[in-house]
Amino acid sequence: EIVLTQSPGTLSLSPGERATLSCRASQNIRSNFLAWYQQKPGQAPRLLIYGASIRATGIPDRFSGSGSGTDFSLTINRLEPEDFALYYCQHYGTSHLFTFGPGTKVDIK
Amino acid sequence: QLQLQESGPGLVKPSETLSLTCTVSGDSISSSSYYWGWIRQPPGKGLEWIGSISYSGSTYYNPSLKARVTIFVDTSKNQFSLKLRSVTAADTAVYYCARSDSSWHLDYYYYMDVWGKGTTVTVS
Numbered sequence: 286e287i288v289l290t291q292s293p294g295t296l297s298l299s300p301g302e303r304a305t306l307s308c309r310a311s312q313n314i315r316s317n318f319l320a321w322y323q324q325k326p327g328q329a330p331r332l333l334i335y336g337a338s339i340r341a342t343g344i345p346d347r348f349s350g351s352g353s354g355t356d357f358s359l360t361i362n363r364l365e366p367e368d369f370a371l372y373y374c375q376h377y378g379t380s381h382l383f384t385f386g387p388g389t390k391v392d393i394k
Numbered sequence: 395q396l397q398l399q400e401s402g403p404g405l406v407k408p409s410e411t412l413s414l415t416c417t418v419s420g421d422s423i424s425s426s427s428y429y430w431g432w433i434r435q436p437p438g439k440g441l442e443w444i445g446s447i448s449y450s451g452s453t454y455y456n457p458s459l460k461a462r463v464t465i466f467v468d469t470s471k472n473q474f475s476l477k478l479r480s481v482t483a484a485d486t487a488v489y490y491c492a493r494s495d496s497s498w499h500l501d502y503y504y505y506m507d508v509w510g511k512g513t514t515v516t517v518s
Contacts, residue, residue, distance in 0.1 A: 286457075315501070317499045320506075322441075328511075329510060329511055329512050330441065331509070332506060335497065335505040335507075341507060375441075375506075377504050380454055381454035381504065382454070382457075383431070383443035383504075383506075384443070385441040388441075
């Protein structure tokens with residue numbers, strides 16, 4: 286079973302700065318099988334990135350995903366006020382098994 | 395526009411069965427491209443996938459919950475449902491339903507592209 290670790294737990298930044306969030310898998314995974322979600326308080330998660338680097342419909346281009354093997358990242362360029370939220374990575378595995386990371390909170394410095 | 399809406403009791407007694415339904419509007423649940431799933435989030439914690447089902451009834455469950463979970467689909471009502479048996483306080487969570495879309499690169503892979511707003515279930 287794949288275990289996802291996200292770091293840091295909390296990232297404190299100011300609007301306009303760049304955020305880099307890390308997601309590490311316990312073993313090599315296919316790059317395409319990695320997705321990222323954003324969740325704001327009291328709301329459902331929203332798909333940001335799938336296939337490790339493909340932005341979902343309607344997602345601004347300041348969001349980008351990259352990585353391979355065991356190390357993946359989500360970058361948010363020029364943080365907007367609405368970007369301060371929780372972010373989860375997710376792996377799609379064999380037997381249609383979905384695994385989520387513990388999340389990274391991006392909050393205002 | 396596709397929308398998903400969870401419904402069901404907000405309070406369940408310990409040892410009883412939690413039952414939730416997700417109603418899909420804006421598209422047919424019978425589309426062969428998608429899976430339909432349940433995810434939960436205990437208070438202040440992260441996301442946990444519970445299980446998924448195709449329109450034809452193929453199911454996949456989280457191994458940690460498999461013994462207690464059943465997911466089934468009712469295409470005539472455009473709904474899919476979750477039953478979680480023998481609940482305890484640890485099953486208290488916000489329960490989300492979601493659609494899983496797929497893409498292909500060397501193999502099919504899935505991701506959850508449309509979510510319901512979630513429903514809070516308390517076991518007490």
